[in-house]
Amino acid sequence: MKYFTILLVLLFMSCNSNKKISENKRNKIISELDYIEKIDQKYAGIPSEDLFKKYGQQKAWEFFLAKRDSVSNDNQSRIKKLFYKYGYLGFNEVGKDNTTKFWLPIQHADNDIEFQKQMLQELKKQIEIKNAKRNEYAMLEDRVAVNTNQKQRFGSQVTYNSNGQAVPRNGLIDTLNIEKLRAGYDLPTFKDYYNNMTIMHFEMNKEVLKKQGITEPMLYK
Missing domain, CATH: 1.20.58 (Methane Monooxygenase Hydroxylase; Chain G, domain 1)
Known part of the structure; x- marks a missing residue:
């Protein structure tokens, strides 16, 4: 039944x-x-x-x-x-x-990871017929990975280290090919994205970070 x-x-x-x-x-x-x-x-x-x-x-x-x-x-x-x-x-x-x-x-x-998983499968079908955005599939895949304590494929989900620098939450599956993977799903370069997130984090937490001796964003070169 x-x-x-x-x-x-x-x-x-x-x-x-x-x-x-x-x-x-x-x-x-x-x-x-x-x-x-x-x-x-x-x-x-x-x-x-x-x-x-x-x-x-x-x-x-x-x-x-x-x-x-x-x-x-x-x-x-x-x-x-x-x-x-x-x-x-x-x-x-x-x-x-x-x-x-x-x-x-x-x-x-x-709070509803099973729903996210279900939608991830639906979204995969949609990008295969060019009816949805590839970057949205990538970000949802990463979100599900993080929510199930897995490493990310695209690095779209970030956390911050003690220096206020953006780092991939739970780490990356393939660090060597991250730029190729991101480009294939219409995502900005790893460096640009992580630098932007680092700058945003610094601006939002400027006073706290300054008290820790961090006076400017620590950017990726």
Whole structure:
């Protein structure tokens, strides 16, 4: 019975993956994706200065992270409903810009790794038919790897060493061919990406790093 149920779910998903979307429904979907992206990005960074002033450092972060978790769960629910109804929303369904809005909550669904894995397989199918962005597949693959305590293939997920320098979280599978791998999936060079992340980290944590004697970003040469 269990395997029969799984088969029915897969068949249902397969049918929906080719479902035609009317212009009216497409516009409604895009409006939904616009909302999802806006609220996702609002809580993707760090608390605002207003929150720090109102609550102080610790309370501001507690409030911000609780709100981010709530937003993430709501966005995941919205994306799942869209996926089970229409399949993966790629270029053909919603356009290049809007497919990224669909992908964002999947990338951020770290509390539902099985969902991320499922979407990774769907995204792989989409890039094979040129209906999704290769860099989004690479970043989701790395995210799943990190969330399952594995090394990354593309190095898109970073952490920071004691000098404030960006380093690959969990390490890389193949350091020698990292640039070739990244180029093949439309990612910027390793050096440019890691230098940009190092600079951003320095700017966001400048006062703390300066107290540690770090007065400028430590960049890769």
